Amino acid sequence: AQQGHVREKAYGKQRIYFAAQVSSAHGTPLGPEPSPLTPHLPQEQLPAASDAELRRLDGDIAALAAQVQALQQSIRQMEAELKELNGSMTNPEMGREIEQLRQECTSYTERLERIKSATDHVSPEEKAKARSCFRLGLGGGGGASYQPLYWATELLEAVLEGYPKSKKQFFEEVGIETDEDHNVTLPGAV
Numbered sequence: 001a002q003q004g005h006v007r008e009k010a011y012g013k014q015r016i017y018f019a020a021q022v023s024s025a026h027g028t029p030l031g032p033e034p035s036p037l038t039p040h041l042p043q044e045q046l047p048a049a050s051d052a053e054l055r056r057l058d059g060d061i062a063a064l065a066a067q068v069q070a071l072q073q074s075i076r077q078m079e080a081e082l083k084e085l086n087g088s089m090t091n092p093e094m095g096r097e098i099e100q101l102r103q104e105c106t107s108y109t110e111r112l113e114r115i116k117s118a119t120d121h122v123s124p125e126e127k128a129k130a131r132s133c134f135r136l137g138l139g140g141g142g143g144a145s146y147q148p149l150y151w152a153t154e155l156l157e158a159v160l161e162g163y164p165k166s167k168k169q170f171f172e173e174v175g176i177e178t179d180e181d182h183n184v185t186l187p188g189a190v
Contacts, residue, residue: 007019
């Protein structure tokens with residue numbers, strides 16, 4: 001730039017250097033006006049690179065592009081590893097978690113021992129009886145599938161005995177919808 005072979009353009013702190021171009025028709029420079037201190041050198045007078053040098057430069061560019069790509073891949077892998085490490089626990093956090101789990105384990109062990117040492121266990125016969133009653137009440141056995149409906153109806157009839165209004169008015173006030181309200185008919189008993 002000081003010898004006038006290339007031109008310099010300053011943009012703030014950045015400087016750009018480029019070859020001076022001359023219009024072939026008029027011989028005048030293209031682009032910004034050259035400074036009067038630097039002689040104008042047309043691009044045709046700059047030394048031309050040989051084909052071998054251009055191929056070497058293309059190879060260098062391809063090698064550098066491959067290096068950039070490899071470095072970007074390495075950066076992505078390291079960022080993923082960093083994200084994983086940031087999401088994992090630190091040694092003090094892990095120690096606190098282990099201590100909390102040990103305390104929970106100890107409390108569960110003590111509870112298990114209390115349950116095992118209790119003397120008021122349910123006998124197998126009582127357990128079987130309770131299960132059979134449960135199945136009958138919830139429709140587990142044949143013919144008793146509407147047992148809860150029967151219980152609800154009995155309960156509502158008991159409440160309605162002392163209620164001054166009609167059954168339909170009571171259902172409306174409480175918000176109970178019946179099968180008749182929706183024209184639903186239950187299948188006959190099998």
